[in-house]
Amino acid sequence: MSFAPSSPPSVSQQQRAPTTPSTARVMPTNVMNTPTAPQGTSAPSTTGAAAPAAPSTTSSANAPNTPGTEIRGRERQGSFGGSTRAKVLKPFNTANIKILLLENVNETAVRALRDQGYQVETHAKALAEDVLIEKIKDVHCVGIRSKTKLTKKVLDAAEKLGVIGCFCIGTNQVDLEHAASKGIAVFNSPFSNSRSVAELVIAEIVLLSRQLGDRNNEMHQGIWSKVSANCYEIRGKTLGIVGYGHIGSQLSVLAESMGMRVYFHDVVPLMPLGTSKQVGSLDELLEISDFVTLHVPETEDTKNMIGEHELNKMKQGSFLINASRGTVVQISALAKALRSGHIGGAAVDVFPKEPAANGKFFESELIGCPNTLLTPHIGGSTEEAQSMIGVEVSQALIKFINNGTSIGAVNFPEVDLRAIRDEENSIRLCYTHANVPGVLLRITNILADHNVDKQFSDSKGKIAYLMADISDVTPEQIQDIYRRVSETPTNIVTRVLY
Numbered sequence: 001m002s003f004a005p006s007s008p009p010s011v012s013q014q015q016r017a018p019t020t021p022s023t024a025r026v027m028p029t030n031v032m033n034t035p036t037a038p039q040g041t042s043a044p045s046t047t048g049a050a051a052p053a054a055p056s057t058t059s060s061a062n063a064p065n066t067p068g069t070e071i072r073g074r075e076r077q078g079s080f081g082g083s084t085r086a087k088v089l090k091p092f093n094t095a096n097i098k099i100l101l102l103e104n105v106n107e108t109a110v111r112a113l114r115d116q117g118y119q120v121e122t123h124a125k126a127l128a129e130d131v132l133i134e135k136i137k138d139v140h141c142v143g144i145r146s147k148t149k150l151t152k153k154v155l156d157a158a159e160k161l162g163v164i165g166c167f168c169i170g171t172n173q174v175d176l177e178h179a180a181s182k183g184i185a186v187f188n189s190p191f192s193n194s195r196s197v198a199e200l201v202i203a204e205i206v207l208l209s210r211q212l213g214d215r216n217n218e219m220h221q222g223i224w225s226k227v228s229a230n231c232y233e234i235r236g237k238t239l240g241i242v243g244y245g246h247i248g249s250q251l252s253v254l255a256e257s258m259g260m261r262v263y264f265h266d267v268v269p270l271m272p273l274g275t276s277k278q279v280g281s282l283d284e285l286l287e288i289s290d291f292v293t294l295h296v297p298e299t300e301d302t303k304n305m306i307g308e309h310e311l312n313k314m315k316q317g318s319f320l321i322n323a324s325r326g327t328v329v330q331i332s333a334l335a336k337a338l339r340s341g342h343i344g345g346a347a348v349d350v351f352p353k354e355p356a357a358n359g360k361f362f363e364s365e366l367i368g369c370p371n372t373l374l375t376p377h378i379g380g381s382t383e384e385a386q387s388m389i390g391v392e393v394s395q396a397l398i399k400f401i402n403n404g405t406s407i408g409a410v411n412f413p414e415v416d417l418r419a420i421r422d423e424e425n426s427i428r429l430c431y432t433h434a435n436v437p438g439v440l441l442r443i444t445n446i447l448a449d450h451n452v453d454k455q456f457s458d459s460k461g462k463i464a465y466l467m468a469d470i471s472d473v474t475p476e477q478i479q480d481i482y483r484r485v486s487e488t489p490t491n492i493v494t495r496v497l498y
């Protein structure tokens with residue numbers, strides 16, 4: 001386990017909009033937030049120390065890392081010069097950390113998290129809401145993909161949850177703002193499956209252009225139907241990309257290498273790759289494209305982005321591909337345009353309502369439409385992508401749990417500090433609080449008599465996150481710092497790491 005590149009050890013509190021803390025809370029019995037004794041000290045007694053939880057049957061067989069034993073004292077390069085050791089932080093006895101992984105999260109993640117000594121429970125499918133509410137009560141971290149909806153109701157049931165890992169790109173399935181208001185950081189994998197999606201779209205462009213889905217269906221029914229009418233090469237055709245982010249731009253390069261002309265529309269001006277060109281509006285893109293492919297996130301603005309008006313703008317016989325989110329396209333309008341022949345074919349990987357698990361019934365107005373390829377949300381489903389996502393997201397979770405590092409969080413201020421010195425009685429304070437004026441002064445007063453080695457603070461919307469490394473503190477002083485910080489009126493979550 002390693003620290004990410006360190007941030008400057010300065011205090012950089014940003015301008016704060018006055019707000020009232022929505023869910024201030026102190027979590028004295030939460031193992032992610034309760035200080036326990038550092039090595040060689042007696043257990044602090046003034047706050048309830050976390051009772052070690054009995055490992056469940058699904059937990060890791062790995063021996064838990066005891067703080068202050070083998071995980072300490074590793075030499076780290078670069079942080080403090082050659083001779084100073086950096087302390088490898090752990091929150092406390094890591095076997096007390098409970099992690100729930102749903103939706104068949106990749107084995108690379110399961111292994112990495114178990115190697116930390118955490119208790120990891122895995123499920124191949126998404127859980128029904130009532131089961132999820134029961135399960136999530138007791139866990140410190142949950143890992144999901146696109147099916148599990150972490151709504152306000154579910155998050156409010158999660159009494160100990162400190163961090164969420166979305167083992168995918170999309171984070172629309174999580175109420176990000178509510179999670180932040182409860183001090184719960186959310187991480188995702190911003191680009192590990194981008195290439196897989198781009199390759200699938202290239203395949204679909206060829207398949208649609210040659211009506212391969214229909215020919216394949218006919219052959220499986222024993223029907224020989226050799227046709228060339230309305231079948232085309234893709235060379236020289238125009239691809240219109242809506243959303244030129246990680247996937248859209250990767251696709252742009254692949255499509256040009258196959259001889260396509262590429263235009264794109266995005267809400268922000270972006271550097272066109274190769275000879276592609278950005279156009280001024282969605283309508284303009286729709287009017288000039290032979291293929292339109294959607295790569296936008298699910299937001300209020302992208303909801304029903306492609307409906308009757310937009311489909312009518314598209315060229316007669318052109319093709320639509322959606323591997324973004326199901327809510328981006330009005331399915332009834334698309335089905336109508338396909339059946340009328342105005343749209344020559346479509347490839348759809350995502351749907352407004354998707355079955356919760358494999359084997360469950362799927363229904364859609366698109367079933368039976370001509371030249372229509374339907375796939376069960378598999379754009380990012382390759383061995384390569386899932387394995388990379390597993391590594392990337394599990395590392396982010398481990399860094400947050402063990403070090404407090406929030407770099408890469410999608411809903412949280414991004415804060416990191418360079419490694420803490422490997423000394424007895426040095427601690428890291430991680431304080432998530434309401435983003436209101438006057439908090440830093442209060443914390444400075446609490447820490448006034450201590451040796452603060454370094455400190456960094458940042459804010460995002462209604463919350464802020466402060467990290468401070470403090471040396472030469474006795475167990476009693478640790479308890480005092482923890483108590484006073486967690487009792488501040490702006491407290492959302494206070495953690496002390498050793």
Ligand SMILES: NC(=O)c1ccc[n+]([C@@H]2O[C@H](COP(=O)([O-])OP(=O)(O)OC[C@H]3O[C@@H](n4cnc5c(N)ncnc54)[C@H](O)[C@@H]3O)[C@@H](O)[C@H]2O)c1
Binds near residue numbers: 242265266378379381
């Ligand atoms: N089918 C799958 O399995 C699969 C896999 C990965 C991602 N996805 C989906 O694809 C989406 C895009 O992924 P990405 O990694 O390229 O995201 P990204 O964030 O890198 O890029 C999205 C782009 O869309 C643009 N955008 C946002 N709103 C827009 C609007 N209203 N009009 C035009 N452009 C807009 C953004 O400016 C950005 O450039 C994800 O959000 C996810 O929902 C699906």
Ligand SMILES: O=C(O)CC[C@@H](O)C(=O)O
Binds near residue numbers: 145380
């Ligand atoms: O793996 C999944 O369930 C989601 C894949 C994709 O939609 C993503 O957002 O990365």
